[in-house]
Amino acid sequence: MRRGVTFAALLLTALTMGLEFAHVLEWPQKQQYPGPLYVQLQESLYVWFGNLGGVLYVLAVVVTVVLAVLTRRWPIAVAAGAQVIALASFLTIVYPVNLRLPVGSGGSVPSDWMALRDRWELGHAVGFALFTISFVLLVITLQRREAPVRPAAR
Numbered sequence: 001m002r003r004g005v006t007f008a009a010l011l012l013t014a015l016t017m018g019l020e021f022a023h024v025l026e027w028p029q030k031q032q033y034p035g036p037l038y039v040q041l042q043e044s045l046y047v048w049f050g051n052l053g054g055v056l057y058v059l060a061v062v063v064t065v066v067l068a069v070l071t072r073r074w075p076i077a078v079a080a081g082a083q084v085i086a087l088a089s090f091l092t093i094v095y096p097v098n099l100r101l102p103v104g105s106g107g108s109v110p111s112d113w114m115a116l117r118d119r120w121e122l123g124h125a126v127g128f129a130l131f132t133i134s135f136v137l138l139v140i141t142l143q144r145r146e147a148p149v150r151p152a153a154r
Contacts, residue, residue, distance in 0.1 A: 001070075002067075002070050002071070005063060005066055005067050005070060006067060006142060008059075008063045009060070009063045009064045009066075009067045009138060010135075010138055010139070010142070012056055012059050012060035012063055012064075013060050013064060013079075013083070013131060013134055013135045013138060014135060015056050015060070016053075016056050016057050016060040016083075016127075016131050017128065017131035017132055017134075017135050019049060019053045019056070019057070020124050020125075020127040020128035020131055021128050022049075023121065023124035023125070023128070024124065024125050024128050027121045027124075027125065030117070030121070031117075031121075035109040035113045035114075036109055038109075038113065038117055039101055039102060039109050039113065042101050042102050043101075043102035050098070057087065057090070058087070060083060060131075061080070061083045061084060061086075061087050064076070064079060064080040064083050064134065064138070065080045065083075065084070067080070068080040073141055075137045075138075075140070075141040076137065076138065076141055076142075078137055079133070079134040079135075079137040079138050079141070080134070082130045082131070082133045082134040082137070083130065083131065083134050085130055086126070086127045086130035086131055086134075089123060089126045089127060089130070090123060090127055093119060093120075093122065093123030093126065094119075094120055094123035094124060094127075097116045097119055097120040097123070098120075100116055101113070101116055101120070
């Protein structure tokens with residue numbers, strides 16, 4: 001069971017880190033878009049990010065917390081903690097923007113759309129940083145194998 005949880009934690013963490021990295025890569029270019037184009041892209045590009053990505057995000061956190069409990073290794077606990085903080089960051093920084101954007105067809109672009117855009121992008125950058133820390137901790141910790149026990153000399 002522990003082997004499966006370990007694999008799931010690594011895979012889900014990597015996938016979630018990748019989703020957040022995609023947002024970081026897009027950030028500089030999206031800074032140049034006018035409000036209507038930015039909102040239109042938000043409404044069209046991120047449907048699966050929200051639907052499937054949200055499930056992966058939560059599963060990554062849950063499975064990594066379970067792995068931390070099973071292994072009782074402090075680096076894995078820190079990795080899980082980083083993911084919990086990333087989820088809290090998403091819920092407090094990104095999600096409120098998601099409630100304001102997209103505005104739906106026929107809606108007008110909010111007057112504070114630039115502040116919303118910056119908050120949304122920054123929130124994803126924070127998530128990327130935290131999931132990267134988590135992934136690195138998981139890989140380094142899980143790579144280490146205990147030294148083999150040698151039989152006592154006779």
